Amino acid sequence: MPGDAAMDQPPLGRRAQQRQQRLAQILAAAEQVFATAGFEGASMAAIAAAAGLPKANLHYYFGTKEALYAALLEELLRLWLSATDAIRPDSAPDAALESYIRAKMEWSRSRPHASKLFANEVLRGAPLLSAHLAGGLRAQVEEKSAVLRGWIAEGRMAPVEPRHLFFAIWAMTQTYADFETQIRLVLDVPALGEREFEDGVATVLRLVLGGLALRA
Amino acid sequence: MPGDAAMDQPPLGRRAQQRQQRLAQILAAAEQVFATAGFEGASMAAIAAAAGLPKANLHYYFGTKEALYAALLEELLRLWLSATDAIRPDSAPDAALESYIRAKMEWSRSRPHASKLFANEVLRGAPLLSAHLAGGLRAQVEEKSAVLRGWIAEGRMAPVEPRHLFFAIWAMTQTYADFETQIRLVLDVPALGEREFEDGVATVLRLVLGGLALRA
DNA sequence: GTCTATACGAAGATAGAC
DNA sequence: GTCTATCTTCGTATAGAC
Structure with a gap:
């Protein structure tokens, strides 16, 4: 350059x-x-x-x-907002949601500190993040929710309030970073590894895809 | 007395x-x-x-x-451990899980501070709680997981790793307390009310009961 | 640009009057 | 038992030498 x-x-x-x-x-x-x-x-x-x-x-x-x-x-927010790309009107609902869930879970696995940092900030009432949450994040959720509503209207997935579906997916995937200590102690393993994340992905995929009638 | x-x-x-x-x-x-x-x-x-x-x-x-x-x-831990009573071998899986989910969500609605307190503690690595997590909580999870495995073996619900199912349910329900700030800002409401918790319960029930083939 | 020494304030804890 | 005044520690931030 x-x-x-x-x-x-x-x-x-x-x-x-x-x-x-x-x-x-x-x-x-x-x-x-x-x-x-x-x-x-x-x-x-x-x-x-x-x-x-x-x-x-x-x-x-x-x-x-x-x-x-x-x-x-500020730096971590950019990464945070770049995972929903798979959810587009021309995507297949099951593939799009699976891709999104795997991306979120991978984020929890590879960047647990970033996830915990956001969790701490939100727990505190998000004094430095509320503008972004009410701005960029809300806009992105609205955009992707519109896509989901379209799929629902076409009968391609079960009816669900799309925004709450996002809350559920965020919660289930981020818990493997934010509550890693609790999960580790309950599972009685020294650290979360491949096995635990695979079980986690399988569980989340079953609940989301099964709950939305996107697979048997 | x-x-x-x-x-x-x-x-x-x-x-x-x-x-x-x-x-x-x-x-x-x-x-x-x-x-x-x-x-x-x-x-x-x-x-x-x-x-x-x-x-x-x-x-x-x-x-x-x-x-x-x-x-x-210590005081809050007692309440925390008293919500899984509905999950017993002689219960109907769908009713038991629905009761459990509603109890957890009600806990998030009525005692958000308690939930946030636990979240903060676990984020810090649970220095004062790890003994309880590895003791009482793990034992309770193992006990209830055995019940779920029984139901799965009898073909009464879809196969799932029971402990990860608990992690998912905890995450989805507690997020309405711990991440209340984020949910409120994304939904653009001044506070979470009846409507938001009803939508939340409906979403969690759909994912869990639907994902486990416990309802249409 | 880098680092040692220090000023300043905030917060946990206690002394001691009431 | 209750409360005011104070001690002490620790953490942020800066001054100033190198």
Whole structure:
């Protein structure tokens, strides 16, 4: 990309790259600490220790603890909103919902910290997220709900309130990240692995596809 | 009740009653504050303000913040473990599961703070609850799972991993308490009311009973 | 840009009067 | 038993040397 200012000046580009690496390094540590300790429970010292940096550096890059937290939420929100692509009017209902469920479950498996971070934020009343929930998320839910209502009207799936169906799917899939501790203790396994996620996917698929008369 | 020591001595009895009232007053305030702020986010000053007492009184009755939090968890745990009674070998599978789902959803409606408190605790890794989760809860899940496996073996419901079915039901019902903020914003309503919980119950019942081939 | 040392405030806990 | 005043710790944030 020859118009990129950062690439035109190797010294500056290297510095910018260093900067991006530091930012990512801090954000990764913050994701982990905020996820399990919550906003109030997480200390800048703990995040700094997880990132392997003195805590003054965190303030140099992000200013305040809340700014770091907000930047993290902002970054993770993009991933969050990019999983419903499979639900389109021309899709087959069963394949679309199965794809969506598998994507959500994979998100819980690969990014449990991100899911826990959102859970903590919503539990707190979503002070930094309510605008996004009432904006982008609501709009996306309305759009996809319209698709589902179309399928229902065509008799291609059982009648259900689409928005509540989304709440149910979110809950069932995210619980494998947010309530991992509880699931692990009840199942008496040291950690959730392939087996547990396969059983989870199978259960959710049975309830959703079976409940909506999309398979035997 | 004539053998009751508290009733035999009116002055002492009245004092004990006063004490119980204070304890309940503080626990109710603590439930509300801990639920939305989490353990670290909640301050003794905030709980004291919610209870209408000076914060020194909280320390007089409970000693430390952690002891207050532990007492609260202990108290709520009893309610938590008392909802699966409907699932018994001689029950009809559809009626038993419907009764269980309605009980769990009613719990989310009437005691959202308690649900949020548990959610916060589990998100933190359940430092004060892991013994109960690996003990009483696991035992109860195993017992009820055996009942479900019996029904499956008799061909009375579709095959499903019973423990994961419980995880799914817990997630779908508790989400109306824990993620109330998100649901409220997506639905664009000022608060969750009769309508929203009816839609929620209908959705969960459809997925579970339909998914397990317990109704059309 | 990086890090040590520190200022400032908030919160848990207690002392001691009433 | 109750409450005000205070002690102490801890965490955020910054100052200032390198």
